[in-house]
Amino acid sequence: MIGALRSAVLAGAMMTASAGAAETTHTVLSFAQLDGWAEDDHAAALSTFLNTCDQFNDPDWRSLCAMAREATPETARGFFELLFRPVLIEDGQDALFTGYFEPELEGARFPSSRFRYPVYKMPPEARASNPWLERRQILTSGVMDNRGLEIAWVDDPVELFFLQIQGSGRIRLPDGQTVRVGYGGANGHPYRSIGVELVRRGVYSAHQVSAQVIKNWVRRNPEAGTELLYHNPSYVFFRELRHLPSDLGPVGAMNRSVTPLRSIAVDPAYTPLGAPVWVEKNGAGLMRRLMVAQDTGSAIKGAQRADIFFGTGDAAGQAAGTLRDPGRMVVLLPIQRAYALLPDGY
Incomplete structure (x- = not known):
């Protein structure tokens, strides 16, 4: 998956606990x-x-995939209308759209006075133990030192923290080359939102919290900022993606690159991975388009919950970082599956 934790910074600051298990x-x-x-x-x-x-194993979906290969740009709309039916799946919770992106960081293959913050691979004992050490212990106990677990070093611990939230990114090296990294595992502790913590402390109100606001606060308050980052015990490790072409997006939960403004992360308990999803996002930047459920995230829970992939770099990050909009998402399912979900079938 791209990010086990992304969007929790924003969504966590706004969402209240579910009012119980509503009927779907x-x-x-x-x-x-x-x-x-x-x-x-x-x-x-x-x-x-x-x-x-x-990637589908189900015969219904596999047959649709075979027919999709025969479709042309001119017949694409007809393909969806002929073989699918739109299904509105609701679980009693209001729809919420957030965004995610692939960040770019400045870094190097070797440490220096500038590049001091390591991007780690997952140690074997962390993979074998769930949960493992908390964030503070990982970064202060020396347990990661001198083991060759560093993929690269970056120059900003705050950006590294947010790289872990997104779960994938690009590290630009001084020689112009780029290292692509993807989600490699986590320490098993639940994510604790630092945005929610700032709201709890009265530093900001919920509507003020964004990724950039949090970054700025941590940088203005380095000691308190470090402690704030430790408030989140979860820690994400990475793997280097050596063979991923630079023109493709990061790898999602289906082990394929996701596409800007066409791929979304969903809750697979409600929406099948790989399914087309019609997105009606309201709010600023009204959006009406057919996307595909190709990713997941631990903050993405519910039938009407989706995280929209915006692309790579700062502009994508700015667009994704403030997105928190209502609307509606409608899943396109094979005809027979759509009608089989109704109480009386056909």
């Missing part, structure tokens, strides 16, 4: 009921769908 409902819609459906670029959605549809 399924409503089959028509394509005419999807706002903006006819105006979308269905060919782009088809291309994203094809990127992961060969």
